Every structure is written in structure tokens, then in C-alpha cells.
Amino acid sequence: MIPVTRPMPTCVRGVAVWRPTGLLIGAAVVLVVAEAWFLVGLARTTPALVSWLAVPLAVGCAVWACWTTSAAEGMAPGARRFWRHVGLGMVFIGLGGASNGVDMLLRLVAPQHVSGLTAAVYLMGLVVMLWGLLRIPGAHRSRGEWLRFGLDTATVLVTVITFAWHFIFRHWETWSGGNTSGTWAVIAIVATGSVCVFAFIKVAFTGTGPLDRKALYLLALAGGGGATGGALTPLLTDRPHLNGTPVVLPLTCFILCLAADRQRRAAGVEPPAAVRRERRPLVPYLAVFATGVLLLADAAAGGDDVLGVALGTVVLVLLVAARQAAALRDNAVLVDTLDSRLRELEEYQQTLAWQATHDALTGLANRRLLMQYTGEILDAGQDAVAVALVDVDDFKGINDDLGHAVGDALLTAVAARLECLQLDGGLVARLGGDEYALVFPTAGEQHALHVLDTVAAELRRPLDAAGHALVVEASIGLALHAGDATAEELLRRADVAMYEAKAQGKGRRVTYAPCLDQHSAEQARTAADLRVALDTGQLRLHYQPIVRLSDARTVAVEALVRWQHPERGMVRPDLFIPAAERTGLIVPVGQWVLTEACRQAARWRDELGPDGLEYVSVNVSPRQLREAGFAAQVQATLHSVGLHPRHLTVEVTETAVFDGGSGLEELHQLKRLGVNVALDDFGTGHSSLGLLRTCPVDLLKVDKSFVDNITDRGDRSVIAEALIGISDGLRLRAVAEGVETEAQAGVLRRLGYRYAQGYHFGRPMPAADLAAHVRAAHPATVG
Structure with missing residues (x-):
């Protein structure tokens, strides 16, 4: 066996140079010797055995090339499987070549003919290769594509058979010698080889998956060479010592070794993204045109095989018509699918438009629609507008205690209760979490407060949330349009008022006033400073004694937090604890x-x-x-x-x-x-x-x-x-x-x-003072 080495590219002045492997050189030597011996045989009679020795050597090179390619590092699984199929197919072809050689050397069949067994083995090899090609991931197609692929294959098959029949018919008497089965065996081999060629080229055009595209073209060339050589077999009827197989098979095996080498060099390299383009199906029309020309030429020459060529032409026309019908049907399906997709797209756009302006859980308007609606009211010159923010108190506790499903059901029930309110052309929105917004026309603050009292009363009525009857309180902030506020500013003012209501306790409502901005800003500043205080050690603990009344003895202490601010001094808890509660x-x-x-x-x-x-x-x-x-x-x-x-x-x-x-x-x-x-x-x-x-x-x-x-x-x-x-x-x-x-x-x-x-x-005191206080009060019991 000829040793195989992986081709190593070298660089000459920055250009990569490819060097052939020992296997390729060996296959080339076998090819040259076989072709030279064939040329000698054309000039004079030569021993037939010598020419047949090239067959096992050439097939051995091809099989070994396929096997090493399938085992190459970085090869994709689909490519490995394909090249194993090709190698197995070459094994069958090699066995067929051996059987063909035995038939010829022992004169078991007429010259240039093959036995049924040899033809079956040849065909088995071609079928294995074709099956491997159709199993590659890139060859996965829809049912309609498979139908068109089958019709195109049948078209190629009928065309090749028609031309082979016409060519063989001229030499029928001298070549067939009454051996009709052998003649049809050769025709079957040639036709199957042509189908393989068509399949390789078709797959290379429409999608190669993990296979290298140029390797497929080389495989198609190899198959085309084999099919052409088989078709030219009748030309050797006058030289019984020669046979086309020892000439064609080394050529086919050499090209196959080139394809395997190409695939092996491309292993591990990410192929470029294939862009599938719809190509015009030229093969069926070319086949009809070619057979039509053949029919006209044969009829003009008065040939005896006009009936056979005409029959092939009719079959081709029917196949092309069937393909055209399949294409029209696919086009109709495509048009229906396109119409359906357009309808779905329109519905999807409507859904997106709704989702862009509505809350997914409750179906209420969202912040975007709220701002748009409020802006339109203000732009229309309507000044008597109220914006209220409604925040459900203790919603986190409900979520934690009863679960998120109950929490979502409660939010939906609150939304439904708010929607039932008659806001006289107003709008109810959910801003997120447990926060809702109301925008409605108002006749003044008292009217707006009356509306909010109604809101609070409605929410205090039991709400059904996933089987739980829940009563909720809400903190409400109200902002009234004062002639200078935008939609964003009104919402901000309502938000400030709502947080002030929450700071005062549950179930409160507060109307915005300018002084709240200062309070809100102070709380925000206090919260930011408190975060720094926590990280930099500004917090202190003071301890207040808890005494036993009978003897005034300190028995326990209560820890109270104090904040020693570097600039503001000691900050009272009532100033920073609410900010800490609000911010978490x-x-x-x-x-x-x-x-x-x-x-x-x-x-x-x-x-x-x-x-x-x-x-x-x-x-x-x-x-x-x-x-x-x-x-x-x-x-x-x-x-x-x-x-x-x-x-x-x-x-x-x-x-x-x-x-x-x-x-x-x-x-x-x-x-x-x-x-x-x-x-x-x-x-x-x-x-x-x-x-x-x-x-x-x-x-x-x-x-x-x-x-x-x-x-x-x-x-x-x-x-x-x-x-x-x-x-x-x-x-x-x-x-x-x-x-x-x-x-x-x-x-x-x-x-x-x-x-x-x-x-x-x-009074509350530092830890050191507390210890001294306890010792001073009870020196006999502590220490």
C-alpha cells in the first residue's frame, strides 16, 4: 500500500504552494501506465492480463484516499459519513472491476460486454455513493424539492438512455451479438453513472452542507468520466484484447483521489455561508431540446431507431410537464403561504402596536399611552385636568405570603375595579408593579378629592384574587394642572405626592404642593448620604436603660441607631429612618x-x-x-x-x-x-x-x-x-x-x-457610658 501523508502547504514569497501526497503520486503513476498501455494496445495486440492489473491498484488508492479523508482531524460528522459511503461504493466498484476482468480473461462473456453479476456489483457501488450523497445534512429538502429532484433525475436518466440506445442501435448487430442482457447492463451502468454526475452537480449548486463544493465538482467529473468511458465501449468491438474498464477506472480513481485530497485540506475550515438562490431549471429543457434534435436528425436520415428516440422524447416531454406542474403547484402553495404570512404580519403588527401602549397583565394603558393621552388633553387647551397615582399598600407582603399568582390576580382585580369607575372620558393606566395612574377632567380640587375617595372606597371592598377575598388600602398622590405643567411634570408631581402619602402611613391621600418638592429632594439627599454613612462607619448605636421599677435596677437596654454626619452633625432618626424605609x-x-x-x-x-x-x-x-x-x-x-x-x-x-x-x-x-x-x-x-x-x-x-x-x-x-x-x-x-x-x-x-x-x-447613651451607668447604680452586683 502506498503511504499517505497529509499535504503540507508551503510558502514561496508569501504564496501558498500545494504539494501532492504520495497517494496522489501513486494514483497518477497507475493512471499514466494504464493509459500508455492502452495506447500501445491500439497499435498492436497486447496481453489483456497486463491492462487489468491497473484496476486493483487504482481502486486501492481510491478506497484508501476515502478512508483517510473520513478519519481526518476536524472533519464534520456528516462529511465523515459521506466519504465512508464513497469508499464503500469504490469497494463494490473494485469488486465489479475484478468480476469484469475475470469475465473478460476467461471469455465468459462476449467482448465489451458485462455479466449480470458484474453489472449488479457496479450498480451497487454507484447506488451506495448516491445514497451517501443524499444523506448529507445539506441535502435535506422539502417534499416538493424531493419531487423536483426526482423528476430531474428521471429526465437525465431517460435522456442518457435515449442517446445510449441511439448510439448502440447503430452497432447493434456487431456489438450485441445477440447478448441483449449484456447490452442493457452497459446502458444501465452508463445511465446510473450519469444520474450520479447530475446529483453531485445538483447538490454542489443547491447546498453542500459539510462537504467542500470543489470536491463535489471533482466527484462529478470522476463520475462523468466513468459514464463516458462506459458509453464508448462499443467503439472497441473490433479489438477484443482491449476493454474500456482498465482505461476508465484508473482515471476515475485518480480524480476521486484529487477530490478526497481537496476535502481533507478543507477539513476544520469554516465554509462560507451559502446563499441559496433559486436557479432556473435548465436541465429538463436542455434534455427535451437535445432529444428533439436527435429525433429530427434520425428521422431525416431515415434511421431504424426513430421509434425508440420518439418514445424517449415523449417521456421527456411528460416528465418536463410533470415538473412544470409541480413547480406551479409549489408556486401556488408559496403564494398562499405568502398571503397567510402577510395576514399574520398584519395581525402581529396590530398586536405589537397594542402591546406598545398597553400593560400585558391587566390590559390597561401603559405609561406611554398615559403620557400621550395626557399630552393630547393639554394640547387641546383643557386645563381642568387631574393626575393621580394609586399605589397598593403592602403588596409585597401579599406577593410573598400568598404567591405571585395571587399577587397577579390581585393586580388584575384592582385594574378591573378602577376601570369600572366613571371618569368622564378619563384614562386608567398601570405604570408597573402595584402602581396605577388616573387621568380625568375635574371641576377643581374638591371634585378630584371626591373621585379619589370613591377610588379608595372601591378598593376597600373585598377583591377576589385567585379565590382569596382581599381588602387593600392605597396611598394616593394627586396633582392638578396649574396651567404651566406638561404631562411629564404632572406625573412627577403626582409621584411626589404619592410618596409623601406613603410616608404618612397607609390609606392616605396627599395633594401636591411645591413644598413637597423640597421635602422629596431632602429625602433623596438623605438617602444618598445614608448609603455613604453605612459604608463609611458614620452610624452609631446608643442604648437606653430598661429598669425594674421595684429597685430601679437596669436589667436590659434598647439599641437605638444614631447618625453622626460629618457636616450636619447628629441627624435625628425621624429624619433618616423614613428615607431608609422608602429606598429599602x-x-x-x-x-x-x-x-x-x-x-x-x-x-x-x-x-x-x-x-x-x-x-x-x-x-x-x-x-x-x-x-x-x-x-x-x-x-x-x-x-x-x-x-x-x-x-x-x-x-x-x-x-x-x-x-x-x-x-x-x-x-x-x-x-x-x-x-x-x-x-x-x-x-x-x-x-x-x-x-x-x-x-x-x-x-x-x-x-x-x-x-x-x-x-x-x-x-x-x-x-x-x-x-x-x-x-x-x-x-x-x-x-x-x-x-x-x-x-x-x-x-x-x-x-x-x-x-x-x-x-x-x-437617656439613650453610648455603650461606654451605659456600662459606667450600670456600675454606678449597682456596684455590688456587677463587675
């Missing part, structure tokens, strides 16, 4: 407070001893409590600083757990950890008593408003007495807040209160 900074601020308070409590356990302080109390905002995994964060913080859970108390307001859900579940998890839970500002909410049944409370902090006038023995005193009775009955610890005088402390002691905090016992 309350979550990282709250986590910082929790960590620092727990760390300080652990230090006091070491510094003051086990009898120093029972616990440190930390305020937790509703937003912080509803963060997923809050209880786990508390547990991790306690573990990191080495503080036992019983030495921590978290204070929550009634609003944080009023609706139950995730916030209440986090409290239950904290309770299971051993953390104490305090209900802050107890008695000021409308659901306090109900919360005591559901909330895992250990401690009640009675609001300062019930302590302020407790010495007057009025309503406040009665409420304070009732609250201590409730806490004692439920075995809860009660802490009275805001105690400022000894008289208040005395009344609380008589009512049964055991714990209190307030300025009377100590």
Missing part, C-alpha cells in the same frame, strides 16, 4: 444595628458578668422582617458573635405582623430559636388584642401615649391598668415606655407594672 436601605441598616447590638451585648456579658444585663432589645422594621430568611440571618449573627438567643429581644410593631404571612412566620422561627419577641407601641393599633393570639409575643411595650397623663387618673390611666391586666393574664412581661417623672413611675408601680424605660431612668 432600612434592610442593610437594620442588619448593621442587629450585628453591632449583639456584638456589644456579648462584650457586656464578659465585662459586667452574668448579672449585668438580661437582654438587648433591637427594633426590626416591617420591611426587614419580611425579607426571606430573616430568622436565619439572626441565627447566623448570634452564632458569629457568641451570644445566646435568650439575651436578644426583637421589637416589632403591630403593622409588621398585622396581615400575618411571612413576617409572622419569621417571628415563629425566631421564637423556636429562643429569641424573645416584643410588640412595640402596644395599644395604638386596631388589632392589638387579636395579635396576642397569633403572634409569639414574650413582652409588651406599652406606648408612651398611655403613660403621659397617667397621673391624672383619667382615660389613660384606665387603659394602662387594663393593659397590665391583659399582660399579667397572658403571662407576658410589660414594659411602660416614656416614663419621665417619678410620679409616673409611682403610679405604674401601684398599677402592677414591674418594668419601664424613659428619660426618668436614663
Whole structure:
């Protein structure tokens, strides 16, 4: 076997030079020797055996070239499979050549004829190659394309058979020798080879997939050479010692080796993107034209095979007509498809136009349509216009507690409720999340407020959200057109008013006033500075004593955050906590407070001893409590600083757990950890008593408003007495807040209160001062 080496391109003065492989050189040598021996045979009689020796050598080169190409590095899977098919087909052709040689050398068939077995083996090789070609990924076609491909193939087949019949018919007596089967075998081989040539060229034109296009052209050339050589076999009838196979097969194998080499060199190289262009089907019309000319020429010469040529011409005309009908049908389908696509495109454009101006979830107008509508009203000169922003309170809690499906259903129900309002030509829009906008004509502020009261009342009626009857509150901001505002400015003013309403509490409505801009700007500036303060260590913790009334002993402390601004000095919590709540900074601020308070409590356990302080109390905002995994964060913080859970108390307001859900579940998890839970500002909410049944409370902090006038023995005193009775009955610890005088402390002691905090016992102070305060008050028990 001739060794194969991968062709290595070299560069001569910057130009890549291709060098042939040893396999190509060997195939070329076999070809030259075979052709030279054939020329000698034309001049004189030569031993037939010598010419047939070139067949196995040439086929061996071709098979080996196909195999090495299929195994080349970087070859695509489809190309590997194709070249294996070609190699297998050459194996069959080689076996056919061997069978043909045996038939000729042993004179088992007439000269220039092939036996049925030899023809079958030849045909098997061609069919395997054709099957491999049709299986390449680039050859995948629609049913209509396959039909046209089949009709074109049949056209080529009939044309080749017609011409072969006409050519052979002239030499029928001298060549066939009565062996009709051998004659038809040669015709079948020639016709199949021609079909292969057509298929290779067709695929090269319409899409090669992973195959190299030039390699396919070389394969088509190889097939064309084989088919042509087979067709010229009758010319050798007067030289029985010669045969076309030892001449044609080495040529075919050499060209096939060139194709394999080309494919191997192109392996791993990304082919250029093929642009499929609809080409005019010239082959069928050329076939009809050629056979028509042949028919006319044969008829003019008075040939005996006119009937056969005419029959072939008729068949060709029918095939072309069938192809034309198939093409017309495909065109009709294409036109119908195009019409359908145009209708779909029009519907899609309408859908896009609707989606561009409407909210996908609720079907309401979106911000874009809202601004367009408001601008058109203002441009029309209508000044009595109101814009209101409606924000659903505590929507995040509903989403977290009941799931996003219920949340979406609630948003849709709110949208439907708002759409039912009669806004006299106004517009309802959803701006995103739980925020809606209303634009409507108004007769003045009182009329606009009346409309918003109606909106609030409608939303307070139970809404059906995926089977849940929900009652919602909304914060509403109102902006009235003052003659100088654009649509964007009106919406901005309504937004400022809405955020002011949220800052004041649930279910509020606020009308925009210029002073709100200053307040909003201050809050935005405060939030930005607070972010810097959190990152640069400007926050401080002060601690207010919680004392036992019987002996004024400090038993616990409440951690209170303070902000030492480098320019503004000490910023009060009531100035920056609302900004933190609005922007979400309350979550990282709250986590910082929790960590620092727990760390300080652990230090006091070491510094003051086990009898120093029972616990440190930390305020937790509703937003912080509803963060997923809050209880786990508390547990991790306690573990990191080495503080036992019983030495921590978290204070929550009634609003944080009023609706139950995730916030209440986090409290239950904290309770299971051993953390104490305090209900802050107890008695000021409308659901306090109900919360005591559901909330895992250990401690009640009675609001300062019930302590302020407790010495007057009025309503406040009665409420304070009732609250201590409730806490004692439920075995809860009660802490009275805001105690400022000894008289208040005395009344609380008589009512049964055991714990209190307030300025009377100590103001909030830094950690170092608190430790000194505890030591000074009780030097014998701490230290």
C-alpha cells in the first residue's frame, strides 16, 4: 500500500504552494501506465492480463484516499459519513472491476460486454455513493424539492438512455451479438453513472452542507468520466484484447483521489455561508431540446431507431410537464403561504402596536399611552385636568405570603375595579408593579378629592384574587394642572405626592404642593448620604436603660441607631429612618444595628458578668422582617458573635405582623430559636388584642401615649391598668415606655407594672457610658 501523508502547504514569497501526497503520486503513476498501455494496445495486440492489473491498484488508492479523508482531524460528522459511503461504493466498484476482468480473461462473456453479476456489483457501488450523497445534512429538502429532484433525475436518466440506445442501435448487430442482457447492463451502468454526475452537480449548486463544493465538482467529473468511458465501449468491438474498464477506472480513481485530497485540506475550515438562490431549471429543457434534435436528425436520415428516440422524447416531454406542474403547484402553495404570512404580519403588527401602549397583565394603558393621552388633553387647551397615582399598600407582603399568582390576580382585580369607575372620558393606566395612574377632567380640587375617595372606597371592598377575598388600602398622590405643567411634570408631581402619602402611613391621600418638592429632594439627599454613612462607619448605636421599677435596677437596654454626619452633625432618626424605609436601605441598616447590638451585648456579658444585663432589645422594621430568611440571618449573627438567643429581644410593631404571612412566620422561627419577641407601641393599633393570639409575643411595650397623663387618673390611666391586666393574664412581661417623672413611675408601680424605660431612668447613651451607668447604680452586683 502506498503511504499517505497529509499535504503540507508551503510558502514561496508569501504564496501558498500545494504539494501532492504520495497517494496522489501513486494514483497518477497507475493512471499514466494504464493509459500508455492502452495506447500501445491500439497499435498492436497486447496481453489483456497486463491492462487489468491497473484496476486493483487504482481502486486501492481510491478506497484508501476515502478512508483517510473520513478519519481526518476536524472533519464534520456528516462529511465523515459521506466519504465512508464513497469508499464503500469504490469497494463494490473494485469488486465489479475484478468480476469484469475475470469475465473478460476467461471469455465468459462476449467482448465489451458485462455479466449480470458484474453489472449488479457496479450498480451497487454507484447506488451506495448516491445514497451517501443524499444523506448529507445539506441535502435535506422539502417534499416538493424531493419531487423536483426526482423528476430531474428521471429526465437525465431517460435522456442518457435515449442517446445510449441511439448510439448502440447503430452497432447493434456487431456489438450485441445477440447478448441483449449484456447490452442493457452497459446502458444501465452508463445511465446510473450519469444520474450520479447530475446529483453531485445538483447538490454542489443547491447546498453542500459539510462537504467542500470543489470536491463535489471533482466527484462529478470522476463520475462523468466513468459514464463516458462506459458509453464508448462499443467503439472497441473490433479489438477484443482491449476493454474500456482498465482505461476508465484508473482515471476515475485518480480524480476521486484529487477530490478526497481537496476535502481533507478543507477539513476544520469554516465554509462560507451559502446563499441559496433559486436557479432556473435548465436541465429538463436542455434534455427535451437535445432529444428533439436527435429525433429530427434520425428521422431525416431515415434511421431504424426513430421509434425508440420518439418514445424517449415523449417521456421527456411528460416528465418536463410533470415538473412544470409541480413547480406551479409549489408556486401556488408559496403564494398562499405568502398571503397567510402577510395576514399574520398584519395581525402581529396590530398586536405589537397594542402591546406598545398597553400593560400585558391587566390590559390597561401603559405609561406611554398615559403620557400621550395626557399630552393630547393639554394640547387641546383643557386645563381642568387631574393626575393621580394609586399605589397598593403592602403588596409585597401579599406577593410573598400568598404567591405571585395571587399577587397577579390581585393586580388584575384592582385594574378591573378602577376601570369600572366613571371618569368622564378619563384614562386608567398601570405604570408597573402595584402602581396605577388616573387621568380625568375635574371641576377643581374638591371634585378630584371626591373621585379619589370613591377610588379608595372601591378598593376597600373585598377583591377576589385567585379565590382569596382581599381588602387593600392605597396611598394616593394627586396633582392638578396649574396651567404651566406638561404631562411629564404632572406625573412627577403626582409621584411626589404619592410618596409623601406613603410616608404618612397607609390609606392616605396627599395633594401636591411645591413644598413637597423640597421635602422629596431632602429625602433623596438623605438617602444618598445614608448609603455613604453605612459604608463609611458614620452610624452609631446608643442604648437606653430598661429598669425594674421595684429597685430601679437596669436589667436590659434598647439599641437605638444614631447618625453622626460629618457636616450636619447628629441627624435625628425621624429624619433618616423614613428615607431608609422608602429606598429599602432600612434592610442593610437594620442588619448593621442587629450585628453591632449583639456584638456589644456579648462584650457586656464578659465585662459586667452574668448579672449585668438580661437582654438587648433591637427594633426590626416591617420591611426587614419580611425579607426571606430573616430568622436565619439572626441565627447566623448570634452564632458569629457568641451570644445566646435568650439575651436578644426583637421589637416589632403591630403593622409588621398585622396581615400575618411571612413576617409572622419569621417571628415563629425566631421564637423556636429562643429569641424573645416584643410588640412595640402596644395599644395604638386596631388589632392589638387579636395579635396576642397569633403572634409569639414574650413582652409588651406599652406606648408612651398611655403613660403621659397617667397621673391624672383619667382615660389613660384606665387603659394602662387594663393593659397590665391583659399582660399579667397572658403571662407576658410589660414594659411602660416614656416614663419621665417619678410620679409616673409611682403610679405604674401601684398599677402592677414591674418594668419601664424613659428619660426618668436614663437617656439613650453610648455603650461606654451605659456600662459606667450600670456600675454606678449597682456596684455590688456587677463587675
